[in-house]
Amino acid sequence: AQKVTQAQTEISVVEKEDVTLDCVYETRDTTYYLFWYKQPPSGELVFLIRRNSFDEQNEISGRYSWNFQKSTSSFNFTITASQVVDSAVYFCALSNQAGTALIFGKGTTLSVSS
């Protein structure tokens, strides 16, 4: 069975702090995809990144970076120099090669105060 665990329910930081959101996944598939989505208070899920299981390179996009480690089944997300606009619920998700369903974690609520 596939499963995504986001152990951090809520995180509060002050602006300019760095913050890492943890994601641990379980799957028996050799080919799978990992995602991060951001859900601001408006409700829409905003796609941030997709990574396939054969690409373990870390990725950086502006203040965002992702660390994919198959050895620990983790796909962690770091926001550098956090800003108030980063306040949202962040979801990690997993799909298999067939891609019919995204399995979501329960989400981590990030609150950034000024």
Added chain:
Amino acid sequence: ETGVTQTPRHLVMGMTNKKSLKCEQHLGHNAMYWYKQSAKKPLELMFVYNFKEQTENNSVPSRFSPECPNSSHLFLHLHTLQPEDSALYLCASSQGLAETQYFGPGTRLLVL
């Protein structure tokens, strides 16, 4: 309009009402999805359509009835709902089944 749109954004209905949620994608995608997001549960997949054909029904009660007349439009018909069906209903689309899903803003449903 661009991306994935959903109407209405908010809906209040009684348990005996019949209503429909609409989703439209302007991305030229072939697959569309309905998800339910309740307050205390992870996002749950409800239905998947690929090229207008339903490919997955995730054991959803029959009071929820999806319809996909074409690859750009997806409906969720609601009938005799229960208060526990109150949730945010999210629509998504993707180019193909294994591709990245892009979400609409959701319909926040309250069943009284």
